[in-house]
Amino acid sequence: MKNFPDRILVFILVTVIAMTVSGKTITGIVSNEDYVPIKGVIVQLIEGEDPIDFMTTGGDGKFSFNTDTVSNGMILSFSLLDYESQEVVVSEDSVYNVVLMKKGTDLTEFVVRAPHTRVKGDTIVYDVASLTSKSDRNIGDIIRKLPGVTISGNVIYYDGEPINRFYIEDMNMLGGSYSVAANNINPEDIKSISVYERHQPKKVLKDVEFTDRAALNLTLKKKRMLRPIGFVKAGGGAGDRMLYDADVYGMLISPTNQSLLAAGGNNAGKVYGTMNETGGETRNYNLCSDIVNLYPLGSASLPVARYYNNNSAKVNASSLFKINRDYTMTSRVGYSFDKDNYSNATYTEYLGTGEDNVIYSDEGTSWFANHSVNACINLESNSESFYLLNELYFQGKFSDNDYRICNDRTVMQSLSNRDFLVEDRFNSIIRKGGNVFDVGARMTFSTSPHNRMTVVDNTSEVPYISQILKGNTFFSTFTAKYTSVWDTFSFGGDANADISLDSFRSDEGDSDMFVGTNEEHGYKIGVFLRPFFSFDIGRLKWRTEIPVSFHTIRYKDVVDNRIYSDSRPYIDFSSNLLWKMSVYLSLQGGFSLRHDYGGLKDFIDNPLYTSYRTETVLGTGALSSSGSKRGNVMLRYSNPLNGLNTSLRLSCGRTDRNQLSSSVVSETEETVSSIERRNRINTFSWAIDAAKRMHNVVVKVSGNGIASQREAMRQNRDLTVDSRFRTVSATLLTYFLSDRLNMDVTAGYTGIEQRIKATGTKTDQSNVNCNFKISGFVIPYLELYSSVAFERSRLAEGGNRGYVFLDAGMRLKKRKFEIELKGANLTDERVYEYSITRSLDIGTYRYALRPLEVIATFKWMF
Amino acid sequence: MRRYRIFVVSVLMIIFAGFVFAQEPKKLKRLNPLRYEIVDTSRLVVIYVHRTYDPVLDVAKAPDEMLLLGDKFSMYRSYGRYKVDSLLSKNPYMTYDEYKRYDNEFGGFQDNLVKSYDAGTLRYGGWIFMNSYRYTEEIPKIQWKLAKGTETILGKKCRMATCRFRGRDWTAWYCPDIPISEGPWKFGGLPGVILKMEDSKGEHLIEATEIRQASIPFGYPQKLYVKSTREKFLKELADYKNDPVKSLESVGTVAKDKEGNIIRPSRKKLFYNPIELE
Structure with missing residues (x-):
């Protein structure tokens, strides 16, 4: 302590020396051209590019910096709206009187909208x-x-x-x-x-x-309310054949009524078959509807517009009537027709078959003729205290497909399918105070009255495969649910009964190849009790459910006159947590334990054909079951005001099954069946998404991957298959020069690795694609655009194959009219080839592409 | 006693208004737009989105707000309320239903503040329950620290500055290219207009979404005010927002059901997280 006064003296001395060496005080007055002092001038002291101090002048126009940081070479900047800014370099002087010149400020230079x-x-x-x-x-x-x-x-x-x-x-x-x-x-x-x-x-x-x-x-x-809005478009063009493209779209929206009509037809590559019902409810179809492979010759990783020669038509109509504040009635009708054909060649290498893998190759042409119709009408009441829904849905699919396959002989496969589904769905929920009562019912009838496959070859006029499948399912489910809601806690449960009456029949018809007849019918009943509780504590939401179920089946095999019956209980579990950690950050996670129970398919134990060369035994004669454990977590950061959205999702799971897939392949045919044996599938998946929107740039990056390990049998040999699938994609959208130049770049990579331990087989397929689209307005109404799609695929036999597709066009848009001239496949690529790993096989597919085509359309918007 | 009278008058007004609209829900009724004592005309207008997060309710709201920049005055107010006032001035005979619809769509907070550069004062107009309050203070002299960071906002390069203001630590981005020493709310005093402000807890984010050239006359709203001070106003506002039932009951206003039993809503706190904590 006795040195304390000395230390103060030293400190003062050092401070004074420092101030004398580097610091200085500068003052001045800012005035206008008439030497009248100006108030409010912003005076900044700038070192390099960074302002280190600032002040605004008072009514007398004076400013003063009394800091020890002022040194020679710094810049004094003077600025005020409506005056020319000035900059002065600080020198030895301590007084800087500045005159600012008046100028007319164009405020529009500041105008900007985000x-x-x-x-x-x-x-x-x-x-x-x-x-x-x-x-x-x-x-x-x-x-x-x-x-x-x-x-x-x-x-x-x-x-x-x-x-x-x-x-x-x-x-x-x-x-x-x-x-x-x-x-x-x-x-x-x-x-x-x-x-x-x-x-x-x-x-x-x-x-x-x-x-x-x-x-x-x-x-x-x-x-735009209370008046029809939409467009009419029509056009024609040329390629290998004459092209047409027409669309009509109209919509009328009012507070009490909404109506929509869309119709169109084209042969320019737009296929409508998948456009009728997307993202809708899961429905129970009968067993027949998805047994036969509709694409026995494969499908390309390209958009179908590149290789389908189509003739398509569609019509969709929807309307909604708001009966009163809560009740609405909605109807939707859709019809589509597609008549398509494409040609391709396949080269399939069946792995895990021994030292020399079995290889099969053929060439083929597929013709599809699909009609699809669906209709839906529903009545819904949606208020805070009452919910009611009754929905009637109908779907019909009619397809007549032909496939001509050439290898050592010419084979013609024909499929003729008719599938219908009718469903009624009812749900009513009442909320009274803290009590919520929920009852629901769903009844579905699905039938395939005519599902026929015929295969003939050039050696005989008699079909060597003639198969008729018929199937019906009547499914009904009834639910009653009660929830008691407290301040932060709610609990309750639901009771649920599922009843499914199924029948299935397969006949070989008139053919040389006899594979046997299947005829089964019977029922499956599942009764579920799902008690649950949930907490909602502001930022934290947690819900746990413990379903208890009892299942019973009884099926009769008419051909063998056997009865299969089984009953068993299960206890499942699921728990989900949502934690909103901050206004931007949230964490979501869950764990579930779930059992699945087989059905009619397990008892269809005579073979049937799923394609011209694939014979399949659907069941083993014993009931299949599986139990899976799955955990997932999602971390999400979202700040919409900054246009930033990121999420990371991780999931892992294990599934134990009692049936194992088995196949025997030869150079002429493939036989697929199942055997009764315990086996396990382990999976791990990840997904990451990030998107950032800036002033005129949107960047999106996403990636996901799945790693799995499973068991399989081929040629009666046990195999353990490790698979790794990953995909990464990035998108960049930009708008430059006041929206006159737009660029859209999307790049993606997909990789599949597969390793089979028993045979030491390892495959590694990858595909890279990059789409670059640029459009610009050379004059305000004329858009010129071009898109380049680059595809690069690693082929099974080694080497890579790359393709460049160039499309370009111009669009003249003025008021309500639009004229567009578009050229597709300007590089005139005629063949596309790629390889893909599917299950235990590597397929290499070669497709004939649509040629260079040009089409002109006229559009009127109303 | 004064507060008591104001609340009694307010409750009577509500009952009267409810009676009028319950009887004649469709009747056209002239609604008077709020009048202003015009003091200046804007040359430049900055629209901000102001995101406020209430960590107790776990709710975020993000209304639009506007800064009107004149030569001698500036005004900061709700952009939604400005739109409702504009619609009302164009169509004074709009029905109450229409007014409610516009108010729900656009209406935001009703507070406003006007800065007078010559007087060096700021007049704040606030709203608690049914009453308007007003207080005047000197334009705050905020001790800014210039920092090295930059960010591009609305395509304009902005520089970073930090400060501590009445209980919160703020980071601001100001635009030296627009040499106006103003900003949202009570903020200002930087060498350029402030285009973005964020507090250290992430509870307030004020960011410019639009800068436009517009000549909009503005000034002090002409309505009956309760004169107050900043401290008193903030305390009363906090009392009301944190426990509106208690706040009303303390002046003798209670809600009752048909049997005369006092109704106490389960949700006590209203959305509230003020910019000024001190």
Whole structure:
């Protein structure tokens, strides 16, 4: 302590020396041209590029920096709106009197508008006008720019999960058929798109049952309400044949009524068959409907527009009537017709067959003629205290497909399928205070009265395969559920009975090849009790369910006059947690234990044909069952105002089964069956998504992978198969030069590795694709665009094969009219070849492509 | 006693209004737009989105707010409320249903603040339950620390500055290219207009979404005010938002059911997380 005064003296001395050496005080007055001092001038002291101090002048125009950081070489910057800015280099002087010259400020240079986003609780509202660029054709183009949204096929995903509703003006006219609207609505008709995160579509269950799926809502511009909106488009062109393309789309939206009509036809590559019902409910089809392979010659990894020679037509009509505040009635009808053909060649290497793998190759042409019709009518009441739904649904599919296959002989396979499904779904929920009562029923009748396969070859006029399948299923389920909601805690349970009456018959008909007849019928009953409890403590939501079930079956094999019956109970478990760690960060995780129980398929133990060369035994004569344990976790960071959305999902699981897939292959045929043996599948999957929207750039990166280990049998040899599948993709969307130049780059990589331990076989397939699209407006109404698609595939026999597809066009858009001239496959690629690992096989496929084609269309928007 | 009278008058007004609209729900009724004592005309307008997160309720709200920049005055107010006022001034005979619809769609907070550069004062107009309050204070002299970070907002390069203001640590991004020493709320005093502000807890984020050139006359709202001080207003607002039932009961206002039993809503706290904690 006795040195303390000395230390103070030393400190003062050092400080004074430091101030004398580097510090200085500078002052001055800022005035205008008339030497009148100016108030409010911003004076900054800048070192290099960084401001280190600043102040504003007072009424006398004076400024003063009394800091010890002022040194020679620094810059004094003077700025004020309506005056020319000035900069002065600090020198030895200590007084800087500055005169600022008046100037006319063009305030428009400051005007700028950002993508407009509003957030209210779990709702994010995006302003469509600020997200729309001139090259966007439909509202789907805007939706795919939103953070967290991806569109795959006709399904919209948010955070990796399919959306559960697509509303227009908060009304659910479209159900699962929303792609009709997403692909046709003009962005100029829409004011905003809202994303409802964690959306519970039944209002009565809000805060009772939480969901991790989102919904989208389109809000129309006010002046687009109460009047028809849509377009008419027609065009023609040429390639190897004359081309046509026509579309009509119309929509009328009012507060109490919504109507939509879409119709179209083309032979330009747009196939409609898959557009009728997407993202809809899961339905119970009879066993026949998916036994026979509709694509025995494979399908390409390219868009079908590149290789299908099609003639397609469709019509969709939907309407919604709002009966009163809560009740709505909706009807939807859809019909599509596709008559397609394509040619290809396949080269299949069957792995794990021994030292020399079995190889099979052929060439073929497929002709498809598919008619599909569906209709739905429902009545729904959706209020905070009461929910009611009754929905009647009908679906019919008629397909007549022919396949000509050439190898050492010419084989003609014909399929003729007729499948029908009728379903009625009922659900009623009442919420009274803290009590929620829920009852539901679903009845489905699915029939395939005519499912025929005929195969003939050039050596005989008599079919060597003639098979007729018939199947019926009547499925009904009844549910009663009770929930008691307390302040932060709710509990309850549901009782559920599933009854399924099934019948199946396969006949060999008139053929040389006798494989036997199957005829089974019987029933399966499952009774479930699912008690649950859940906590909702603000940021933390936790729900646990313990389903207890009892299953019983009784099937009769008419051919062998045998009865199969079995009964068994199961206890399952699932627990899910959602923790909103902060306003931006959330963690979601869950664990489940689940059992699955087989059915009629397990007792179909005589072989039948699933393609011209594949003989399949569906069951073993014993009931199949499996038990799976699965855990998953998702970490999500989302800041919509900054346009940032990221998520990481991890999942692992184990499934124990009592049936093992077995196959025997030869150079002429393949026999697939199952044997009764315990086996296990281990899986681990990951997925990562990141999206960032900046002023005129949207960047999206996503990747996912699955690693699995499973057991299989081939040529009566036990195999352990390790598979690794991974895919990474990145998308970059940019809008430059005031929206005059747009670029869209998507790059993706897919890799599949497979290792079979017993035979030491290892395969490694990969595919890289990159799509680059650029469009620009050379004059305000004329868009020139071009897209380049690059595909590179590693082939099974070694080496890589790369392809470049070039499409280009021009579009003249003025007011309500649009004329477009488009050229497809300008590089005139005629053959596409790629390899893919499927199950235990590597297939190499070679497809004949559509040629260079040019088509011109005229569009009128109303 | 004064507060008591105000609340009694307020409750009577609600009952009267409810009676009028219950009897004649469809009747056209002239709704008077709020009048202003015009003091300046804006040259530049900045629209912000202000995200506020209430960690107790775990709810976030993000209304639009606007900064009107004039030569001698500036005003900060709800952009939604401005839109409702504009619609009302164009169509004073809109029905109450229409007004409610617009109010639900656009209406945000009703507070406003006007800065007078010559007087060096700031007048704050606030709202608690049915009453308007007003207080005046000096324009805060915020001790900013310039920092090295930059960020591009609305395509403009902004520089970073930090400060501690009335209980929160803030990071601001200001645009030196727009030499106006203003910003959202009570913030300002940087060498450029502030385009983004964020507090250290992530509970407030104010970010510009639009800068536009617009000549909009603005000034002090003309309505009956209770004169207050900043401290008193903040305390009363906190009392009301944190426990509105208790706050109303303390002045003798209670809600009753048909049998005369006092109704006490289970959810006590209203959405509230103020910018100023001190």
